[in-house]
Amino acid sequence: MGLGIEEEITSPTYTIINEYLRTGLPSLFHIDVYRLNDENDFENTGGLEAVFSNGISIIEWSERIINVLPEEKILITLKITGDFSRQINITGLKKSLEP
Numbered sequence: 001m002g003l004g005i006e007e008e009i010t011s012p013t014y015t016i017i018n019e020y021l022r023t024g025l026p027s028l029f030h031i032d033v034y035r036l037n038d039e040n041d042f043e044n045t046g047g048l049e050a051v052f053s054n055g056i057s058i059i060e061w062s063e064r065i066i067n068v069l070p071e072e073k074i075l076i077t078l079k080i081t082g083d084f085s086r087q088i089n090i091t092g093l094k095k096s097l098e099p
Contacts, residue, residue, distance in 0.1 A: 003020075003022055003025070003028055003056075004022040004023050004024070004025055005020045005021075005022055005028060007020060009030060011030075011032060012030050012031060012032045013032050013034065013035070014035075016031065016032060016033070016035070016036070016045045016047070017029055017030070017031050017045060017046060017047065017050055018030045018031075019050070019055075026053065026054040026055040026056065027053070027055040027056075028055060028056050028057075028058070029050040029051070029053075029055050029056065029057040029058070030058050031047060031050065031051075031057060031058065031059045031060065032059075032060040032061065033047070033059060033060065033061045033062065033064050033065050034060065034061045034064075036064060036065070038064070038065075039065050039067060039068045042064075042065045042068060043068070047065070048068060051069065051070065052070070062075065072092070073092050074090065074091070074092045075089075075090070075091050075092050076088065076089070076090050077089045077090075077091075
């Protein structure tokens with residue numbers, strides 16, 4: 001699988017945060033904040049620790065906690081534009097990915 005993750009990646013809807021260990025690399029955190037009320041709930045679930053770790057965090061419904069996310073973040077927004085079409089917007093990539 002991609003990113004060196006061997007296990008199946010599943011939705012964290014009920015667990016809020018799934019952590020996937022990557023061999024020799026920082027963890028991948030898949031976070032779903034749909035069921036959380038606010039930033040305090042996010043902090044109480046350990047979300048801030050995941051986001052500010054050395055890992056990669058992918059957050060569904062991030063607009064609910066946008067005020068506590070790092071300033072340097074990449075936002076990917078999907079908009080339904082038809083029965084079989086979507087518009088994908090990517091914002092926030094300010095720095096070059098090259099060393």
